Every structure is written in structure tokens, then in C-alpha cells.
């Protein structure tokens with residue numbers, strides 16, 4: 319048996335095998351959560367001309383006034399003429415600066431009497447209140463890079479850059495199939511007893527994959543028989559990623575690896591030096607990936623978080639470096655024992671920058687998992703940590719993307 323791979327090396331190997339699936343064009347408003355296929359260039363300049371940043375008066379020389387009011391520039395209704403020395407126009411936030419105006423006098427710093435305008439004693443007309451043409455972006459600028467995830471701000475930028483009308487080219491989302499297996503899994507929801515338990519992993523994995531996939535087919539639970547696994551694998555035809563859960567270890571009933579080999583898949587690696595999650599397996603057949611997750615529910619969750627979600631993001635077009643969950647530093651609220659031969663992922667609660675490890679760390683404990691909002695990462699052979707020491711942490715919400 320080859321020794322288990324270190325976590326980072328296993329993630330690197332998996333992502334190195336993954337190539338984004340291809341582009342498709344979707345209406346901009348439906349691109350939320352998707353990854354841009356190509357660099358996006360602006361089709362317009364923003365602001366398209368000098369604008370006032372404030373409500374007040376656009377003025378010509380002399381900067382100290384006084385001026386004569388000759389009109390108005392409102393947002394969407396510009397002043398058409400050009401200002402002469404000693405002239406000013408009423409102007410609103412976002413309205414076009416008239417030609418030859420040089421400064422804006424804020425409304426609260428102005429003294430107005432009919433068409434006569436003067437600066438109040440503590441006021442000052444200033445060019446600071448002008449938003450210059452193109453300060454945000456110029457026509458032709460690359461405003462978003464290929465592989466960027468479209469969130470609300472990126473969507474607004476794309477629309478503002480002129481891409482709202484005919485849609486955005488984004489990475490195609492992968493199709494996912496989930497096969498959980500084990501003779502102990504109740505096939506019908508509600509039909510459990512002492513030796514049959516609800517198949518919760520299938521629901522959990524499907525829920526985790528949902529936002530980064532076009533479809534998730536649930537093909538389990540299937541019993542611990544090679545023919546049953548073979549049938550389920552055949553039914554997963556067309557999936558870009560097949561996720562199995564359970565049967566990944568070395569027991570007499572752990573059949574995923576032999577079933578995959580019989581099906582014609584090639585195993586890329588098996589076992590990662592992490593706890594929970596050691597028996598993780600990665601295989602491929604044709605263009606399809608198979609991720610064999612361990613059956614223990616927390617092990618399934620943690621390996622889906624650290625391998626399945628990054629793989630789905632990469633296939634959906636995320637940049638390599640943006641596929642992995644974000645890891646950051648926090649202070650542990652309690653001492654931690656020294657690390658062992660496997661990197662450990664400890665369920666924890668993060669509040670501000672303080673992270674508290676939970677008491678229950680069994681890899682089947684769903685209540686502790688559901689209470690956790692973070693994972694503390696303890697490297698292999700980490701020295702013991704005292705309360706207050708810095709530790710590495712993953713945030714579990716949003717698939718760990720912050």
C-alpha cells in the first residue's frame with residue numbers, strides 16, 4: 319500500500335487533473351455564483367463624462383465667487399451650454415458637469431439669493447467634488463478576469479460595463495451523481511431499525527454540491543454488492559463527477575475500489591494523511607471523475623468540503639487558486655494537544671477571531687458537525703497549542719469561500 323498523500327499534495331494532484339468543462343452564455347442576472355470564462359472588457363467608459371459627486375452648484379471662475387445662476391444640470395438632463403466667467407448652474411449628484419465648469423460648490427456651503435450665488439464664510443468651491451470621466455473604467459479595460467466568481471458586485475460591474483443585454487459567457491456547470499452505499503443504509507426514508515440507519519450522506523453531499531452543479535442525481539443508497547455498485551456506476555453515465563460515499567476503506571465489505579477497477583476506472587490516488595477522511599479515493603474513467611468519500615458522515619463532509627467542492631469549482635471555470643477554500647488565522651480559545659501522523663481537522667465554533675474546538679470529535683458525530691461553523695487545521699506533528707495561540711481555520715459557510 320502506498321503511504322497516504324499529504325492534504326495539499328492530494329488537492330494539487332486532483333486540481334491538476336481538472337480542466338474547466340467549457341463555456342456557455344447565460345443572461346447576466348442568472349450568472350450569479352458562476353465563473354467567467356474569459357476576461358471581460360468594458361464596452362463603455364464609466365463615468366462616461368465628468369460628473370458632480372454632490373448636490374450643489376457647478377461653477378466657472380472666479381473660484382471664490384460670486385456667480386450668476388444660468389440654468390440647471392440634473393441627472394439624465396444635462397445643461398447644454400458652456401459656462402462663462404462668473405456663471406454657475408444648479409447641479410445634482412451624478413449629473414454631467416457643464417462644459418468649462420471647474421468646481422462644485424456644495425449646497426450647504428452656498429448662499430443663494432434669486433439668481434445670485436455666493437460662497438458662505440466657511441465654504442469653498444472645489445474640484446474635489448467632480449467625478450472624473452473614466453475614473454472607474456475606460457472602454458476596452460479588462461474589468462473582470464477569466465475565472466472570477468460572479469457575486470452581486472461583479473454582476474453590477476459587468477452590467478455597468480455594458481454586458482447586461484446579451485448575457486455573460488461563463489463556465490458550464492458539472493453534472494454530479496451521488497452514490498452512497500452500505501447494506502446498513504435504509505433504502506426507504508423512515509424504514510430504519512437497529513441495523514439500518516437513514517442514508518444521510520447522500521442528502522448532505524447533494525446539498526453541498528447543489529450550487530456548483532447543473533444537476534445532482536441521487537443514485538443510492540445501494541447495497542454492498544459489486545453488481546449493485548456496477549449498476550449504479552452505469553446509471554451515472556453522463557455525469558462529470560460521480561461521488562460515492564462509504565465502502566472506501568479496507569474492510570471485507572468495502573467494495574468501491576474493486577468495483578471501480580472492474581468498471582474500468584483508473585485510480586489516481588487513494589488515502590490522504592488527514593483525520594477525518596483518510597480513505598478518500600480519486601479515480602477517472604474517460605472524462606468523468608470519481609471521488610470515493612469515506613462513509614463516516616463527518617469524514618464525508620470534510621472530504622467533500624476539501625476535495626469535491628474545489629473540483630466542482632475548477633470544472634465550472636474557477637481559477638485554480640480560487641478553487642480551494644480560504645484558510646486564515648484565528649486564536650484558539652482552548653489548548654490543543656500535539657498533532658499526530660495525519661493532519662487533523664477539528665470541528666469548532668468561530669466567533670470574531672476566537673475559535674473554540676468542540677468537545678465531540680468522533681467522525682460520525684453529526685450534532686457536533688451541525689454546531690460547527692469552522693474547522694481548525696492541525697498540521698502533521700504540530701506542537702501542542704496553548705489557549706490564545708494562532709491556528710489555521712476554514713470557515714464552513716459558503717463552501718469555505720469566505
Ligand SMILES: Nc1nc2c(c(=O)[nH]1)N[C@H]1C(S)=C(S)[C@@H](COP(=O)(O)OP(=O)(O)OC[C@H]3O[C@@H](n4cnc5c(N)ncnc54)[C@H](O)[C@@H]3O)O[C@H]1N2
Nearest residue numbers: 498500517518519520564565566567572596612613614617
Ligand atoms: N481496519 C481499518 N478500519 C478502518 C480504517 C482503517 O484504516 N483500517 N479506516 C477508518 C476510517 S478513517 C474511516 S473514515 C472509515 C470509513 O470507511 P468506509 O468509507 O469504508 O465507510 P463504511 O465502512 O461504509 O461506513 C463507515 C460508517 O459510516 C456510516 N455511513 C456510511 N454511509 C452512510 C450514509 N450514506 N449515511 C449515513 N451514514 C453512513 C456507516 O454506517 C458506518 O458507520 O473506516 C474506518 N475503518
Ligand code: MOO
Nearest residue numbers: 594595596617681
Ligand atoms: O479518518 Mo476516518 O475519515 O474518520 O475516521
